[in-house]
Amino acid sequence: MTYVTIETATRTPGRPRNEETEVRVLASARALVVARGFPAVTMNMIASDAGVAKQTLYRRWPGKAEIILDAFLASAGHADSPAYDGLETTLYRFLSGIFTHLAQDGAAIRSLIASAQSDPEFLANLRNRFARPRGDALMHILSQAVTQRDLPEHADIHLLCDMIHGAFWYRLLLGEPLDDAFALRLSRAPRLTTPG
Amino acid sequence: MTYVTIETATRTPGRPRNEETEVRVLASARALVVARGFPAVTMNMIASDAGVAKQTLYRRWPGKAEIILDAFLASAGHADSPAYDGLETTLYRFLSGIFTHLAQDGAAIRSLIASAQSDPEFLANLRNRFARPRGDALMHILSQAVTQRDLPEHADIHLLCDMIHGAFWYRLLLGEPLDDAFALRLSRAPRLTTPG
Amino acid sequence: MTYVTIETATRTPGRPRNEETEVRVLASARALVVARGFPAVTMNMIASDAGVAKQTLYRRWPGKAEIILDAFLASAGHADSPAYDGLETTLYRFLSGIFTHLAQDGAAIRSLIASAQSDPEFLANLRNRFARPRGDALMHILSQAVTQRDLPEHADIHLLCDMIHGAFWYRLLLGEPLDDAFALRLSRAPRLTTPG
């Protein structure tokens, strides 16, 4: 799932990789990006901060973006949807949780999306490992809403998911605030056009 | 509106700028980005392709991103909202037009958004000169819809605007297709949850 | 005489060294150097070509230069002086033999001399194991010449040895040809200044 592990049943010959290395690298990478921003962090920095050779980085990851992606997924890889509690409430809790998290990691994630734009392979990775889990969690909520008849059966929940998701990504990337007020408004979106 | 200095009433002393230069630079920039992608295009490339000195570029634009932004706005600066013709129809025509355009320029614009992530000043510029006009055009349609009672008066059209916009930006940035089918679905979004 | 540890009377504990290993390594080393040149040959290459672990190389030799030295001495370790047959004739036969040999191995040996320049220990080794035997053989010829009165008793044969030797080393290192014509001229050197 990450860039590193290639779990095989039979042990590979040769000196095994130091497992701690990955942990140290990702921790260093995360700390550095948080402290100085994605573009200011260099491979040499990560390597020396992690007490690791640059070559070790390149042996395990294709490049800087992938390290940072791993670093941020390690701490925020999972996006559980909360227990269903009515559409608006659930949605609000879900979004509020994401926004809280983005307040911290948003800048780094924006940088990841940025560097994904010039690397299709990395983009696919980002989509699968970051966007998809969050999309799935949201879809889970929305399909529950349909089940619970909080949304009509024919509702295009896939589109609704894209729109909700898109709305805050859009604001994130355009540098507009993602606060609780917005989470609240967004959680009401599904009944946006429902008459009074 | 562009980065290039606007001729004031009083003539500046010294040799005047060659007006053709800007045209040639933007044309070269656009062609190069389309052909090789934003990150692969360098200032030296643009300069030599336009038959211009690198210093001339920096005299007129702050950096690469700004040149490319100008280059793509020159060909797609305006986003007129079509004549109002019922919400769904109008929205579809509007979105369809944008998607057609993005099919060509999408990659470059993605790159611009990417490089804006590490340059707040440029991000503001991109927001004002690219995102805002499109947002305004969409808001214009939506407010007409309210006027025409195609949307309820209390509808949070600002949020709706963000969601529609966000939905396709999101897909654009994540490399998912922006086709007519999606335009159609999106144009129906406002009545998403309206009972059958 | 070589770098590889000589088996002492009392058997060491543990798994004994595979004797074939040395042969395979030296053969691989020689072939690689002949094929691609000294600087292009890496330890990894030698190891994998010989089907041996890199550690095995370092267990037996201090470094690359020493392996290559062994590899080339294995095939050219001895420099016998031919039976004395008059100074010029003997000298010619001696030099001609060396030149023939250098036509093949010259490039590798030049590289060995090169890498000796930054490693005093290896330089000493090269001197003792490569230069000295050839010097001794030449000295043997020259001292026979004195005995046979082909050279005057007071002749500085040590210097003469250095000069003959030096002459062709110099040409070798400067990339000038070492052919039979030169061997012939050089064999006449001792009577260089003798009146016609």
Added chain:
Amino acid sequence: MTYVTIETATRTPGRPRNEETEVRVLASARALVVARGFPAVTMNMIASDAGVAKQTLYRRWPGKAEIILDAFLASAGHADSPAYDGLETTLYRFLSGIFTHLAQDGAAIRSLIASAQSDPEFLANLRNRFARPRGDALMHILSQAVTQRDLPEHADIHLLCDMIHGAFWYRLLLGEPLDDAFALRLSRAPRLTTPG
């Protein structure tokens, strides 16, 4: 003659090269090599010591060896043969001068010869710019000796030149001392075998 200057009649366009740069680089290179030895000196060192960008080094010289060659030729480019004063005396003065000089620069020059062994182009350069001038100076002495009848007319002075030259190069490269005593013996070489 050096790697840098390409004197053209008509001025080239663009910013002219800073002439001082070459001086500073060569001075730094020479000082660093004298202080730490050829292999320990890196391009980064030279660049930072000279207050110059690494790219500037590569813009002007093909590599490290060429810089060092220039650096040492700048201070020792010429090898004048002394006024003729009898063969032995002249030769002694000539050799003594060279040996004195080599006592200082010998290590660097050995390194240059070493790195020339893996770069034919550089070897040619070294031969032309370093070995040849010294060879010519020696040939000048020897041909004067013939003219003055200090050497017989039929003497193979070219070979003699190679031998004298070779003798001390050989010793230099093999790490044997080049002292005045050796200069004296070598200056007597031409009458080496002359009876009594």
Added chain:
DNA sequence: GTATAACCGAGACGGTACGTCACGTCTTGCC
């Protein structure tokens, strides 16, 4: 008409990060 000032093409410059390479050491499990 002469000075002044901004323009221009060209390209060298200082700086910084990149990704690669080879070295020699180490750490596994097996023999």
Added chain:
DNA sequence: GGCAAGACGTGACGTACCGTCTCGGTTATAC
């Protein structure tokens, strides 16, 4: 303890692009 395999720390390499600078020279207004 030897051995194959291969990960590791180290450190130099040569390249790329950035944005600035410095040339000779041009083209305008201002005096």
